[in-house]
Amino acid sequence: MAHSHAHHADDHAHAPIEDADGPSSDSVVLEQALRELLIEKGVFTAADIRREIDDLESRGEAQGARLVARAWVDPGFKERLLDDVAAAAAEIGIDLSGYALTRALENTEHTHHLVVCTLCSCYPRGLLGPPPLWYKSRPYRSRTVSEPRAVLAEFGTALPDDVAVEVVDSTADLRYLVVPRRPAGTEGMDEEALARLVTRDSMIGVAHPRPA
């Protein structure tokens, strides 16, 4: 019988997908029991949970980038953003209710901010979505506070000698979003185009925004 399909050389080169088929941990069992009980009691529905997960996972850096781009073109908005992130976000249709209190940190010609959570992985999820794996890694969490310039260099980010680095360790109830400096040569670009220059990494502080 003739082959009805071609065999590719790498048919079996893919690593197997790991399935966690062992017994569930205590916290998994607890979560399931609590969730089923609360659904049974009518506190919320399974669809409510699905919607919340979908909302959390669908947030990416676009929300944060829109805030930064608006701040770049509108000095009044920038001041409102520095004063109250949630209120400023609401002005442009971003809903941060249910997310932790967030504060914006403005990079200037004198100061570059770099955000870390040494204790766990606190992160402005409402504006940037889930954090990258490296942000949650022990090397990043431990080295950023003690040798921030070495960490920046490893991310390929150079800073002039006369710019001070301020590391911000989100140790408590607040989350932090860096407002990077507007790149040179972007005069006349509209907000949408400017937002495309604002990367997640520039809002954490490990990188600069994309150049014009």
Add this chain to the structure above:
Amino acid sequence: MTGPGRLAPGTRVRVRTASPRTHCRTPHYVRGREGVVVRHAGDFPDPERRAYHHLGLPAVPLYHVRFAQADLWPDGRAGDTLTLDLYGHWLDPIGA
């Protein structure tokens, strides 16, 4: 807005050197160190009690505090700073 016992921005503070065995959110690298209050960040439920199934109320004051990196690390660079959020009961004001 200030209240009784509220630390004003600009207040120099020393972080307590306690080593509680229970949950706390004061990293070791600032314990015993001197910094400056940047602002009162708000009042929040006390995480040191919330960790043990307590509501953590009444809320306790949280402060954004700035340290000189040169004061925290042997190789800390002059001019570089580090800020973090610390609860009021970990901070003792220094001087007048």
